[in-house]
Amino acid sequence: MSVADIMSHSGVAFGTSGARGLVSAMTDRVCFAYTMGFLQHLEAEGLFSPGQHVAIAGDLRPSSPRIMAACAAAIIHMGGHVDYCGFVPSPAVAAYGFARGMASMMVTGSHIPDDRNGIKFNRPDGEILKADELAMRAQRVNVPDIFDAHEMLLATPEMDPLVDVTDAYVARYVDFFGAQALHGLRLGIYEHSAVGRDLLVMLVEQMGGQAYRLGRSETFIPVDTEAVRPEDQILARQWAAELHLDAILSTDGDSDRPLLADENGNWMRGDILGILCASALGIKAVATPVSCNSAVELCGMFDEVRRTRIGSPFVIEAMQELAKAQHTTICGYEANGGFLLATPVDMGGRHLTALPTRDAVLPIMAVLVDAKRRGLALSMLQDQLPQRYTFSDRLQNVPTAQSQALIRYLQTGSDADILARLTHMFGALCGQAIHFDTTDGLRISFDNDDIVHLRPSGNAPELRCYTESADSERAASLNGVVLKIVRDNAEKGL
Template identity: 40%
Template sequence: MSSLKFGTSGLRGLVTDLVGRPSYAYASAFFRSIAMANGGSRAVLIGRDLRDSSPVIAATVAGAATAVGLTAVDCGTLPTPALALEAMRREACAVMVTGSHIPEDRNGLKFYRPEGEITKADEAAILAALNDGAIVPQLPTAMSTSPESGALERYLQRYREVFSSDVLRDARIVVYQQSSVARDLMADLLTGFGASVTLIGRSDNFVPIDTEAHRAEDVTFIRNVMASGDFDALVTTDGDADRPLVADDAGRIVRGDVLGLITARYLGADAVVVPVTAGSALERIGGFRQVIRTKVGSPFVVAGMEQAERTGARVVVGFEANGGFLLGSNVTLNGKLLPALPTRDAMLPILATLATVQTADTSLSHLVASINSGEMASDRLPNIPPERSGGFLGQLADGKFRAEFLRPVGSPLAVDEQDGIKITLDGERTIHFRASGNAPELRCYVEANSAQAAENLVRWSLAAASATMSKLKISN
């Protein structure tokens, strides 16, 4: 059985299941069902991350585009939001070859319409067209199109035009480069805004940085880097640079939804759209006119932003617990226009957060503490087949089972089944289980009144879930 499936943002699966005919078939289905019906540009833009498997998959996608009469444009290695921005500018469709934060043995395809990410309805159309007339020729192994080098520069210019050149003057920033596709542009932007930048950790091997469920080795590495006290913040991104990771002056990683909150306030947002995994304190502390909760996944956040605009919101933004920030409407910043970019972006929350710190003349750790957003922790159980995680979530939906399961830690007061099972416990705590849409994992998010309590609760939750799933009888 193939591992390929649409998740929270695009198609993902094992490289062995994606390379070759499968990537050709999915790309061809997208071009025939979506791009050919667009009626606009006959060009399709293709970008990729730094995984070893990405160049050959990109070449296959280009071959599929050419076969249906489209002109493939090679945008090379660049952040996903940069590719999306260029697609909007050209009014063209685009495909990003990336597995985002998941390990290198996996990869994926993100599909874009000229106006932004594809919808869940578009995903259904691609699946319907998957086996409808795709004739697979000899597959190319390298891109044969002319490269487009201007897309990356236009993405950089987007932020150079609205942030002042000295907005980060004297800030001491560590850029953890690893294998992020934005590893060089982060340094260029921050230096250009006046920051003193120290580069660390550049890697020729792919490093799977998850900006939401942090690996223990990443947490330790970042804490050790910041232990000297010589730096104000550390920044990095996931593989395709649509999710930021920011650590404060004490070496503590700032939650993605807190980065989103800071950025939304910086932009003067009046409507905020977030998935159910964002902290439940957002409504209480945000000060926004409207907060809309959605299922996990950027297509759902995009749909929520469109809903907010229809109801008259002036400045609409969205963000996720992983830190990815979506700008749903044009914003005036420092007297200049920052156009909407309704797809996840890492650079805007990084810049807005650091600029907020500089303007307030404080430290990032103090700024985060002043927000009083509560404490959250998240982690995951890897290699959990969907039928096993689904069986566990099905059990947890039963009130009697739920009460017994949670007896060691507290009493369930309410449950939200919008995406997985999110349970409100006594003591202003929550436990949220959901199956990942990108990999065979069970994810867990918790809230508590202290960092240690949150860590203890997430560890207990995953251990209890693992023990329960080990007893499940799964039929073949």
């Protein structure tokens, strides 16, 4: 059976960041087959052979240990050795693999609810890209008869002793920024169920800051850095005021997407955090998805900005193109705040190696250190950028097919027809539609300088909406009204 057949039968499919699906669909047999397809593809590329090691880690979802065991069983079946890294951030296990030239895997559903999970695959030289996904789909796998009637392993493999990847990951940032880089700062750590929660506390303390543990949960909380829950917004403001914090640090479930709140407890947008991080590191060329804030072009800080489709594989491909253009320092970032460092950075006699996968720690630490060095509060640091504000939210439990049908309807016909239809739908809110971009979903620019971007999620039954305006309250209120209009039209079958 091919991996494509398994995808079709199970409903577990590739999204923008690995394979994801319902936990009930991610049986041991399905996860075993996916891992076989991954390793067979690497073997064909000369990047894996029997006897080699593959690193594996997971997040704190209840289903992650079982799925990790199924993936480990497949690695062993293929003749590989498992480097079991335990429950650590996605970028930590990826960095471990990259440094050793070995493949790695992370069992995580990132920010989505824990009735779903997923597997992120990393080649020895970087994340898998879309070409790798196509090759994995085409793999034919001969899965052994080691499963029961419910497609679960008859015997769970024994894991090798735990491999510590945390110390090296923490040292990466302490060595670069300095052991006293956060001295004097009062920093809250919103722990919730993030796999990197203890690591963040360790990092703050080793960099001289005072860490305050907040909101730890032993049940999984699906924190989405692009759509921060109202209760998390309220908590952050309360914590900042009660504890007199300089900032609050957090991440999503697998700790590759950052959340950073300023001294007032206001969560910073991920695309603003990306601009500030790139500036703090002296980056010259930036790759970022089309959904991100246009302040990256307007600020004039970078020699080149290249826009991409949404998803780290597309950002990585754009970073590779920027490298061909011989830019000296290159990064990428996403609207969720995940930061990808394509080239090494040297600053103040210290060296930071490249890490071309989504990372939460670097943007948090780079921006905090830069603000402290300049004697500015985080809110003041943001105020120095062009005043463009973004907001994002989503319609949940919207079938992907329904979302795609609506987008097709909106962009059918000539350019003039499309602009007229968009003006008819949204004109009372934003004026005349003057431009649209179909790089990923549908991004619409209006003559009042508002921007509306609609996009079906690549890994969940959701329709995302990104809005941008010259005023933060306007961006937020516009988003809510747009989502209502979209919901009403989607229900009509348009």
